[in-house]
Amino acid sequence: MRRDDRDEPFDDLFREIERMMNEMMNGADANVNFDSPGGPGSPGDNGFGTDTHVDIHDTDDEIRVVADLPGVEKDNIELECDGKTLTISASSEHREYDERVSLPRRVNEHTASATYNNGVLEVIFEPAEKSSGISLE
Incomplete structure (x- = not known):
């Protein structure tokens, strides 16, 4: 017996939400199924997009950089700064x-x-x- 789409009035909405979530999580690969092998939630997939979320807050007194690094242990984080660029290296x-x-x-x-x-x-x-400026004599 075939399922009648009228039985599930929210199916289209849920499919669209799933499509948008797949697109957000996998960039251009928007056709990934959450239930398929290798899809989000499978072993080897961390469920996050390709970019780390980083916020920079600049006030008169300080510059604060906040970065989300889910699943990383503190000992696996390396930070370097040359005064203009902060490099964050971490692994999970x-x-x-x-x-x-x-x-x-x-x-x-x-x-x-x-x-x-x-x-x-x-x-x-x-x-x-x-x-400070350098004065010429």
Whole structure:
């Protein structure tokens, strides 16, 4: 016996939501089925998109970088900064993160502090002192 689509009035809505979620999670590959092998939720798939979510908050006193690194242990995070760019390298069982974050202005990387709690990395920088002009004699 064939199922009549009129029996399930929300099927179209649920299919559209699933299509949009697949598109969001897998970029251009929007035809992945959640129930198929190799689809989202299968072993080897972490269920996250290809980009790390990073927010930058710039105030007069500090520059705060907040990055989501789900599933990463604190010991598997490496941070480097050259004053203009913060590099976040991290790894989990299912994913490698390698993000270069351009900072909105030059920072003093020697005064940076970082915390990691429940998959959220927070790095705080003091702004670099403005360089002084050099007078000619």
